[in-house]
Amino acid sequence: MAEGPAASDSRGFGRAVRDAFFLLESGAAIVNHGSFGATPRPVLAAAEEWRRRMEAQPDRFMRTELPPAIRAAAEMLGRFIGARGEDLVFVDNATTGVNAVIGSFPLAAGDEVLTTTHVYGAVRNALNRHYRPAGVRIVEAEVPFPVSGEEEILAAVAAGFSPRTRLLIIDHVTSPTALIFPVARLAALARERGVAVLVDGAHAPGMIDLDVPALGVDWYVGNCHKWLMAPKSAGFLWAAPERQAALHPPVISHGYGHGFHAEFDWTGTHDYSPWLAVPAAIEFGAAFGWDIIRRRNHALLLEAVTLINAAWWTAIGGPPALLGTMATIRLPPALAGDGPADFAHARAIRDRLWAEARIEAPVTPFAGALWVRISAHIYNELDDYRRLAAYSPA
Numbered sequence: 001m002a003e004g005p006a007a008s009d010s011r012g013f014g015r016a017v018r019d020a021f022f023l024l025e026s027g028a029a030i031v032n033h034g035s036f037g038a039t040p041r042p043v044l045a046a047a048e049e050w051r052r053r054m055e056a057q058p059d060r061f062m063r064t065e066l067p068p069a070i071r072a073a074a075e076m077l078g079r080f081i082g083a084r085g086e087d088l089v090f091v092d093n094a095t096t097g098v099n100a101v102i103g104s105f106p107l108a109a110g111d112e113v114l115t116t117t118h119v120y121g122a123v124r125n126a127l128n129r130h131y132r133p134a135g136v137r138i139v140e141a142e143v144p145f146p147v148s149g150e151e152e153i154l155a156a157v158a159a160g161f162s163p164r165t166r167l168l169i170i171d172h173v174t175s176p177t178a179l180i181f182p183v184a185r186l187a188a189l190a191r192e193r194g195v196a197v198l199v200d201g202a203h204a205p206g207m208i209d210l211d212v213p214a215l216g217v218d219w220y221v222g223n224c225h226k227w228l229m230a231p232k233s234a235g236f237l238w239a240a241p242e243r244q245a246a247l248h249p250p251v252i253s254h255g256y257g258h259g260f261h262a263e264f265d266w267t268g269t270h271d272y273s274p275w276l277a278v279p280a281a282i283e284f285g286a287a288f289g290w291d292i293i294r295r296r297n298h299a300l301l302l303e304a305v306t307l308i309n310a311a312w313w314t315a316i317g318g319p320p321a322l323l324g325t326m327a328t329i330r331l332p333p334a335l336a337g338d339g340p341a342d343f344a345h346a347r348a349i350r351d352r353l354w355a356e357a358r359i360e361a362p363v364t365p366f367a368g369a370l371w372v373r374i375s376a377h378i379y380n381e382l383d384d385y386r387r388l389a390a391y392s393p394a
């Protein structure tokens, strides 16, 4: 990602934006945008307005207003990710999108699915649930961590293919390790071998300037409720045109057999307002400039990494070129303590960060150590990370 302006030059961002637009608790250092996002008031208001329209005349809304409104929102999201609106459908979240794809792509005993050791835990579970009973092998390419650069990622994944590999599932931005994977280059490796590619881009929209069709993949799943700042329950599934007919949502409803849009645009009665508020989220960011947001957040992240590393002297998950607006930094012994590098100990440290210092940051065990993941979005400023750098357990 290109270097942006100095993060200290963040006029109009940080506290000013937080106070004006977000509901986030004051006094806390919330440096975990990555997990669940945070939605600004104007976008919440847009969703509320859609709910008001729904409740004013539920029948009219569900039968006549909702279908074109979903398609209009898909058109606008399509423009944001470089795609045609007709090639994408909304889903409630990335988890649903991934389950739709793997549930629609049956494999036979002996076939292999390739992913990496950085795969999101819920996706690993879904692969086991869908494929293991059929005798499909799930192969996890061991991508080193910390990683030195793209070549190491490419070499690790290339070594994981076999003549039986049918599907490659790769993250665009990894969850436990916050690395941007070279998706287009990885997809090219798969295509050379006739392997289908699903990208889990849960973190990418709003963090990375996207041109989804140019990546050369079969399916791309993304979240709008993370870096795009849409209300929660707004994700999407893009599919190459030739993949759409065989793609079904995990929940089958009236549209079954009537095509891609009919199947996904109605999956039973629920609150569709988060999907319909996606255009408001795109517009909210556009008022600042999405490119300015991405550059400023990336610059702030790098400053934050530098200052935390100056205090801890440990390790950073990857080089700046593989970082977007999240990064992982290894905990120093003073914070990691004597406990094992496991989820229970990680959880205890995370809880203490909040209880003792009102810092919200995920701690994850990975590659035999404990790592903290920091995020940088428009409401963050350097003071948030200074608090983490200065923290010592009571």
Ligand SMILES: Cc1ncc(COP(=O)(O)O)c(C=O)c1O
Pocket: 034, 035, 093, 094, 095, 096, 120, 122, 123, 171, 173, 174, 175, 200, 202, 203, 223, 235
């Ligand atoms: C890589 C990755 N995939 C999938 C998900 C799941 O997203 P959701 O909970 O919105 O389904 C996440 C969430 O953090 C993620 O980081």
